[in-house]
Amino acid sequence: xxxxxxxxxxxxxxxxxxxxxxxxxxxxxxxxxxxxxxxxxxxxxxxxxxxxxxxxxxxxxxxxxxxxxxxxxxxxxxxxxxxxxxxxxxxxxxxxxxxxxxxxxxxxxxxxxxxxxxxxxxxxxxxxxxxxxxxxxxxxxxxxxx
Amino acid sequence: xxxxxxxxxxxxxxxxxxxxxxxxxxxxxxxxxxxxxxxxxxxxxxxxxxxxxxxxxxxxxxxxxxxxxxxxxxxxxxxxxxxxxxxxxxxxxxxxxxxxxxxxxxxxxxxxxxxxxxxxxxxxxxxxxxxxxxxxxxxxxxxxxxxxxxxxxxxxxxxxxxxxxxxxxxxxxxxxxxxxxxxxxxxxxxxxxxxxxxxxxxxxxxxxxxxxxxxxxxxx
Numbered sequence: 001x002x003x004x005x006x007x008x009x010x011x012x013x014x015x016x017x018x019x020x021x022x023x024x025x026x027x028x029x030x031x032x033x034x035x036x037x038x039x040x041x042x043x044x045x046x047x048x049x050x051x052x053x054x055x056x057x058x059x060x061x062x063x064x065x066x067x068x069x070x071x072x073x074x075x076x077x078x079x080x081x082x083x084x085x086x087x088x089x090x091x092x093x094x095x096x097x098x099x100x101x102x103x104x105x106x107x108x109x110x111x112x113x114x115x116x117x118x119x120x121x122x123x124x125x126x127x128x129x130x131x132x133x134x135x136x137x138x139x140x141x142x143x144x145x146x
Numbered sequence: 147x148x149x150x151x152x153x154x155x156x157x158x159x160x161x162x163x164x165x166x167x168x169x170x171x172x173x174x175x176x177x178x179x180x181x182x183x184x185x186x187x188x189x190x191x192x193x194x195x196x197x198x199x200x201x202x203x204x205x206x207x208x209x210x211x212x213x214x215x216x217x218x219x220x221x222x223x224x225x226x227x228x229x230x231x232x233x234x235x236x237x238x239x240x241x242x243x244x245x246x247x248x249x250x251x252x253x254x255x256x257x258x259x260x261x262x263x264x265x266x267x268x269x270x271x272x273x274x275x276x277x278x279x280x281x282x283x284x285x286x287x288x289x290x291x292x293x294x295x296x297x298x299x300x301x302x303x304x305x306x307x308x309x310x311x312x313x314x315x316x317x318x319x320x321x322x323x324x325x326x327x328x329x330x331x332x333x334x335x336x337x338x339x340x341x342x343x344x345x346x347x348x349x350x351x352x353x354x355x356x357x358x359x360x361x362x363x364x365x366x
Contacts, residue, residue, distance in 0.1 A: 058222060058223050058247075058250075059247065060249060060250075060253065061249075080223070081199075081227075082199050082221070082223040082224045082226070082227045083223045085223070085226070085227055086222070086223035086226055086227070089226075089257050090253055090257070093256055093257055094253065094256055106200065106201075108200075108201040108202060109201060109227070109231075112201075112230065112231065112234050115234065116234075
């Protein structure tokens with residue numbers, strides 16, 4: 001993504017969410033971060049120049065407060081797969097967000113949501129792929145992870 | 147019929163009893179071990195311990211052969227995923243979700259999952275029954291742009307004994323039918339309203355309240 005005026009909404013401000021928020025804010029994107037607990041906003045660096053919204057992202061009013069309608073990208077990073085899948089689908093279907101990504105821990109849930117147009121990233125599959133690459137060397141690691 | 151219910155608490159317990167009493171096969175999926183043991187003792191249902199939004203648990207519970215899946219956990223996001231997995235991965239013909247937050251009922255609908263909200267159902271029942279006993283909202287027509295309402299006129303009503311043409315109703319309101327005992331009358335201007343009449347009214351939402359006040363005499 002080249003457009004630095006793009007608005008990003010990140011749901012969840014834990015380790016992954018805050019890392020993404022800090023990094024993408026530093027890169028010059030306009031970032032809104034949502035979390036149920038305002039304590040997690042301590043994970044943001046002083047250089048973070050985006051907005052913080054405290055609230056439950058499964059509620060439409062909270063997504064409205066985060067101005068999701070004006071966002072080009074939504075990233076759902078909470079620790080609950082189902083929250084991420086809920087928020088991702090709402091962002092796509094109701095708010096018409098162009099690009100929607102969700103972290104999903106359970107690889108068995110990935111396929112069905114790919115069919116529904118939600119791009120999921122599964123930390124287990126990604127880590128497994130990297131381990132296999134490290135063990136077998138680059139050339140042998142192109143196949144799918146079982 | 148084979149019914150798979152994911153959830154817990156009293157609602158689940160009494161739903162299961164109702165279904166098994168009617169001879170349906172019921173499978174319960176619950177993620178609390180102690181509650182599973184209680185349910186297994188108290189119900190004639192198969193009880194599966196685990197997270198119902200986990201594709202593996204749904205498969206083990208036999209979702210593949212279920213006719214209906216009900217997702218009634220206290221978390222709307224879990225109910226959504228349970229219904230989507232049941233429909234898309236296991237081919238269950240009907241899946242129904244509980245929308246704990248009434249505002250989410252619409253979200254479920256837009257995401258293609260049938261849902262109901264107990265809070266909204268109870269609120270509308272109370273509104274209809276408790277506001278005025280003599281008034282029954284029969285049905286909203288055209289997404290609520292027209293109301294059809296039935297009112298029982300008692301002796302205290304200011305319109306009893308008067309001709310319809312002498313009653314000044316706000317615009318866009320119609321007394322469509324008067325039910326008097328066994329008789330059903332389509333009233334004209336010179337029809338007289340009597341105590342005990344049941345009046346079927348058609349109104350637009352903006353003057354629904356004023357029309358009711360004219361007929362009942364109550365300020366509200």
